[in-house]
Amino acid sequence: MNENSLRKKNRFVESAVEAALFVVGALTVFITVSIVIVLGDQALLFFQDPKVTLTEFFGATQWQPAADKFGIWALVSATLTTSALATLVAVPLGLSAAIYLSEYASPKARGALKPILETLAGVPTVVYGYFALLFITPILQNIFGKSIGVYNMLSAGIVMGIMILPLISSMSEDALSAVPNSLREAAYAMGATKQEVSLQVLLPAALSGIGAAVIVGIARAVGETMIVAIASGAGPNFTFNPLNAAETMTGHIARISGGDLPYGTLDYTSLFAIALMLFFITLILNLVSQWVVAKFREQYE
Amino acid sequence: MNQFTYPEKNEMERFIAARYRKAWAWELAFLSSLLIAIISLSALFLNVVDGAFGYVAFEYKKDPATLSAKPLAELNQEELLAILQANLSKGAYKKLDDKKPMTSRSADDLRNLAVERILQVKTRETYPLFRSLFQRAAIEAEVAQKFPNAKLEFRSWLTPAFISTPQSSKAEFAGARTAILGSLWIVGIAVLLALPIGVGAAVYLQEYSNKKSILNRIIQTNINNLAGVPSIVYGMLGLAIFVRAWEPFTSGAMFGVTDTNGRTLLAAGLTMGILVLPLMIINAQEAIKAVPDSIRQAAFGVGSTRWQMVWHHVLPAALPGILTGSILAMSRAIGETAPLIIVGASTFVTLDPSSPFTKFTALPIQIYQWTSRAQGEFHAIAAAGILVLSGLLLLLNATAITLRNRYQRRW
Secondary structure (H helix, E strand, O other): OOHHHHOOOOOHHHHHHHHHHHHHHHHHHHHHHHHHHHHHHHHHHHHHOOOOOHHHHHHOOOEEHHHOEEOOHHHHHHHHHHHHHHHHHHHHHHHHHHHHHHHHOOHHHHHHHHHHHHHHHHOOHHHHHHHHHHHHHHHHHHHHHHHOOOOOHHHHHHHHHHHHHHHHHHHHHHHHHOOOHHHHHHHHHOOOOHHHHHHHHHHHHOHHHHHHHHHHHHHHHHHOOHHHHHHOOOOOOOOOOOOOOOOOHHHHHHHHHHOOOOOOOHHHHHHHHHHHHHHHHHHHHHHHHHHHHHHHOOOOO | OOOOOOOOHHHHHHHHHHHHHHHHHHHHHHHHHHHHHHHHHHHHHHHHHHHHEEEEEEEEOOOHHHOOOOOHHHOOHHHHHHHHHHHOOHHHHHHHHHHOOHHHOOHHHHHHHHHHHHHOEEEEEEOOHHHHHHOHHHHHHHHHHHOOOOEEEEEEOOOHHHHHOOOOOOHHHOOOHHHHHHHHHHHHHHHHHHHHHHHHHHHHHHHHOOOOOHHHHHHHHHHHHHHHOOHHHHHHHHHHHHHHHOHHHHOOHHHOOOOOOOOOHHHHHHHHHHHHHHHHHHHHHHHHHOOOHHHHHHHHHOOOOHHHHHHHHHHHHHHHHHHHHHHHHHHHHHHOOHHHHHHOOOOOOOOOOOOOOOOOOOHHHHHHHHHHOOOHHHHHHHHHHHHHHHHHHHHHHHHHHHHHHHHOOOO
């Protein structure tokens, strides 16, 4: 036998397939790059316009494209308010649900309860918008009377909280069930109650995963569009009062681009500046959540 | 020195009892969060059902009795045709005839035209289902007082006609047909784009690349991040690339289509494909990961190359998982609204989409539009639209679950 026959053969198809698969895999990186380039390109046009200054963009609180006023805070305030409300609703509820499902529920109860959260996670956001406007808002109007309008950030925030609840709960549950059983057993052996085990032993042990869940939930709330577009009002408004109507960054993009927007106008390019900012905010939040998991993970064994 | 003394017997028992009470209270609190989730979901569902059915108070501009002695519902096509000819102006009749020859239209179609054009029905008030069921007398009294000429009728807004008729500017005649077809086209194009790329990328990451290499880690982190990018950002990407930069392609100008700009089904489908791609990759990776290594080793053991191993052994074994994953990705795509708004869904489309190069509307877009209107009858058809969308989602998810239960192999 000739020794060459044992060597790895040069197969054209094999290398071609591998190359093609690599290209396909690298395509995902290309998508990220093109998001940055495309959004950045248009945003640059926006900032190059003499009517726009960076200090005004990041410092001012009025957003009136018709009057050449571009202060992003008018939109960021609403994004912050609605996301904060959503977090306030979703974190305690999601965390409690996760603790109950992972520590208390019997396998049978889990099997019955989990699909409910999964269904909540699968509801299209436009349906949540309908729910916010036509169910939650009337209830809030009964409670607060005239001080709350048809469009308000409170109802959008609450419903957004319900929307991200399943996300926070399932990620926290994963974090809790990743805590080794020896910790639970040790605590129970000391005579601890279930609540003491959950809150004083497991919660600290799973804190990094839970923190990541909360951050991902916030990122989701910041990027959510339809609920705020339907329920929180149309028109930039610098306010942190949840009873007021105000437009978020996403809501503004959706409303303005809904019409046939002429390309190249300031209105058009300003949307890309907002979208770029949105992209970086969520990117940073997602990266931080991955970093939190990697950095603060409790190492066992 | 701190001297710890054990509590006396009674005190100890009290202490333990207090701890258990506290534990019990917390358990209740944990459980109640799930109850809130259940209540929210039920409220959501009931709210939609509540909106989609109920009493409607409406008025006719022209009394139906003046048109014919028999009720409109009992008339046949010829009689309806005669009524339309007699009551519509010549110009209006010709316009309708040009759109679609009147003699070739069905009786139902003609009846709707008669109601819409001649009787000119006007909805005064809509009442939700539960009020309609439990406060019927109050509603009747209210209608009699506020709209003395109005008729009261119990109506389901979700009807076969709602699914099969195209858009209309009047809620009473609006249907979801063009929107449903638009949604199906978009999801179809999205899957055609995302499935091959998604599976290819997953195969590369799981079977070819060195898991510890920096490149692999970059791609993997990037995919996780892409999955977290807000859908509206994908919409902006689609607007800049598919709608504007690729306009000759997405508008069909390259292929001889001349009547559209870049805001077409194709642009929307491609945008949606990019949006679900990360989800598709992650799902396919999970499916491929679930195939045990022994399969791979056995394939290598009989001398197959890596691609032969992947193509003949890993992919067939992972196929049910990949399909389940792509159906879940489809159900994400069918409910997405924001990117479609950005890419430029038209809200008023009455013709069925016939090619990827037509302007489009989609089911969630219509729900958004109808919800945003002030009138109650539009909220009612929004609710009906939500029920249709939920039906589609249910169908997709049921298929995914069946597929998983039927073909999933345990190794």
